[in-house]
Amino acid sequence: MIKLYNIDHFNLEQTFLCGQAFRWEKDANGVFYGVVANCAAKVYHYDQNTIYIESSNPDLVFWSNYLNFSFDYNKAEELLSKDKSLLACIKAGNGIRILRQDLWETIVSFIISANNNIPRIKKIINKMCELFGEEIQFDGKVFYGFPTPEVLAKLDLADLAPIRAGFRDKYILDAAKKVASGEVNLGQVAKLNNKTAKAELMKIKGVGTKVADCILLFSLGRHDVFPLDVWTKRIVQELYGIDEKSVPDFVCKKFGNNAGIAQQYLYYYYAIEGNKLQSSAV
DNA sequence: GTACAGGTTCCGT
DNA sequence: ACGGAACCTGTA
Numbered sequence: 001m002i003k004l005y006n007i008d009h010f011n012l013e014q015t016f017l018c019g020q021a022f023r024w025e026k027d028a029n030g031v032f033y034g035v036v037a038n039c040a041a042k043v044y045h046y047d048q049n050t051i052y053i054e055s056s057n058p059d060l061v062f063w064s065n066y067l068n069f070s071f072d073y074n075k076a077e078e079l080l081s082k083d084k085s086l087l088a089c090i091k092a093g094n095g096i097r098i099l100r101q102d103l104w105e106t107i108v109s110f111i112i113s114a115n116n117n118i119p120r121i122k123k124i125i126n127k128m129c130e131l132f133g134e135e136i137q138f139d140g141k142v143f144y145g146f147p148t149p150e151v152l153a154k155l156d157l158a159d160l161a162p163i164r165a166g167f168r169d170k171y172i173l174d175a176a177k178k179v180a181s182g183e184v185n186l187g188q189v190a191k192l193n194n195k196t197a198k199a200e201l202m203k204i205k206g207v208g209t210k211v212a213d214c215i216l217l218f219s220l221g222r223h224d225v226f227p228l229d230v231w232t233k234r235i236v237q238e239l240y241g242i243d244e245k246s247v248p249d250f251v252c253k254k255f256g257n258n259a260g261i262a263q264q265y266l267y268y269y270y271a272i273e274g275n276k277l278q279s280s281a282v
Numbered sequence: 283g284t285a286c287a288g289g290t291t292c293c294g295t
Numbered sequence: 296a297c298g299g300a301a302c303c304t305g306t307a
Binding site: 019110111113114115116117118120121167168171205206207208209210211214227229230231232267271 | 286287288289290291
């Protein structure tokens with residue numbers, strides 16, 4: 001078992017259920033079960049400042065990387081808190097962290113997220129893992145790893161039909177084929193700057209601006225990227241009185257290196273918690 | 283029955 | 296370049 005002590009700024013609920021990851025579930029005791037790549041895990045707070053991780057892969061380095069444990073949130077939040085509108089979001093969502101998720105898994109997950117809702121996204125991903133992922137025995141339960149590009153590349157649309165991905169099925173296959181063949185080299189993508197990495201990812205069908213930004217933020221730790229979806233665009237427009245076309249530029253300039261973190265707070269506060277928008281001074 | 287969901291692609295100007 | 300419809304499916 002891995003024990004993480006003296007945790008500052010880390011809330012599992014907000015981190016796992018804020019819409020950046022789709023494979024964590026909370027049970028009746030408040031314990032989170034999930035699968036990361038091919039590692040099943042049980043994660044829970046011992047107390048507010050201590051987290052326990054039991055996993056089929058009890059590797060501290062693996063988990064501290066996934067949780068982006070070394071990143072100092074205090075500094076980022078200190079800067080963001082100067083904005084009065086964000087302050088309320090930061091207080092409400094305190095302890096949200098941006099994960100560093102597996103690149104391949106993040107690509108496929110956010111392809112599936114297009115024009116979709118979170119419960120259904122989860123359902124599709126779980127079914128795909130169950131059918132094509134590796135079986136993992138852990139804690140007396142059965143889990144399924146995320147299918148590799150190689151496995152998915154061999155499938156056709158009929159094979160994928162049971163996961164009920166709808167029109168996204170062909171995009172999943174396109175991603176698998178391009179990654180398995182090396183046409184899109186994931187090892188390289190991680191080394192490229194935002195703009196180039198994004199262009200590389202967008203070679204995949206079903207990966208547009210927003211999905212690519214999500215991949216950069218939620219997998220590669222590019223905290224300066226602000227994925228603009230229908231929610232966050234609407235939120236920024238109303239909160240700051242910005243017209244639609246200026247939003248991308250505005251968030252970039254306003255939140256700079258911490259834009260992605262700002263995005264996550266805004267999304268959590270207004271979209272997940274369902275608070276009503278009210279304008280306030282910038 | 284109809285509208286809509288954390289977008290992207292495709293097809294018109 | 297830019298705007299709008301179409302897209303699978305599930306749920307309200």
